[in-house]
Amino acid sequence: MSLAIGVDVGGTKVAAGVVDESDAILARTRRPTPSASAADVERAIADFDQASKANPDYAGAYYNRGLAKKDKRDYQNAVIDFTRAIKLDAKSAAAYNARGFCYQRLNDNEHAFQDFDQAIKLNPNLAS
Numbered sequence: 001m002s003l004a005i006g007v008d009v010g011g012t013k014v015a016a017g018v019v020d021e022s023d024a025i026l027a028r029t030r031r032p033t034p035s036a037s038a039a040d041v042e043r044a045i046a047d048f049d050q051a052s053k054a055n056p057d058y059a060g061a062y063y064n065r066g067l068a069k070k071d072k073r074d075y076q077n078a079v080i081d082f083t084r085a086i087k088l089d090a091k092s093a094a095a096y097n098a099r100g101f102c103y104q105r106l107n108d109n110e111h112a113f114q115d116f117d118q119a120i121k122l123n124p125n126l127a128s
Contacts, residue, residue, distance in 0.1 A: 005055045007048075009064055014044055018054050027054070044068045059088035063095050066102075075102040093123035 001020055008015040017028040029047055032040060048065035051058065066081030082099035085092060100115030120127045 003055050005051050005058045005061060007051065007060050007064055009067075014047065014064075016047060016051055018051075038072065041068050041072045057088060059085040059092060059095070062088065063092065063098070066095070066098060070098060070102055073105075075105045078102045079106070091122055093119045093126060096122065097126055 003026070004019050006017050006019070013030055013032060015028070015030045018026045020026055027050075029050075031043055031047060045065055045068045048061050048068065051061035052065065055061065062081045063085040066078045066085060069075075069078035069081060079099055079102045082095050082102065085095040086099065089095065096115045096119035100112045100119060103109070103112035103115060116126075
């Protein structure tokens with residue numbers, strides 16, 4: 001059985017769903033967009049954990065979990081998630097950019113510059 005995951009990260013909510021080949025909804029969740037509340041961020045991470053388990057080849061689950069970890073300043077683990085997202089979607093300028101930010105926060109400027117450079121190659125608008 002083939003599954004697909006959809007994730008909508010908006011300004012007020014994070015929504016996710018899993019559908020099968022016949023477009024039947026197998027699971028769905030909706031949470032407030034993580035705020036300064038640590039509990040909201042942890043719930044978002046748990047949701048993306050479930051999404052990555054349901055479809056381990058879905059780059060968006062790792063990217064969004066990385067964003068949540070970045071928000072809680074867990075830069076090392078965010079790098080791990082962004083790296084997995086990049087392995088699954090090597091054309092994700094956003095993942096390179098976010099990972100570069102985390103590397104910068106970890107004082108790994110060499111890797112940060114490499115990621116920022118790749119992000120700009122993929123999306124020149126990031127240079128402005």
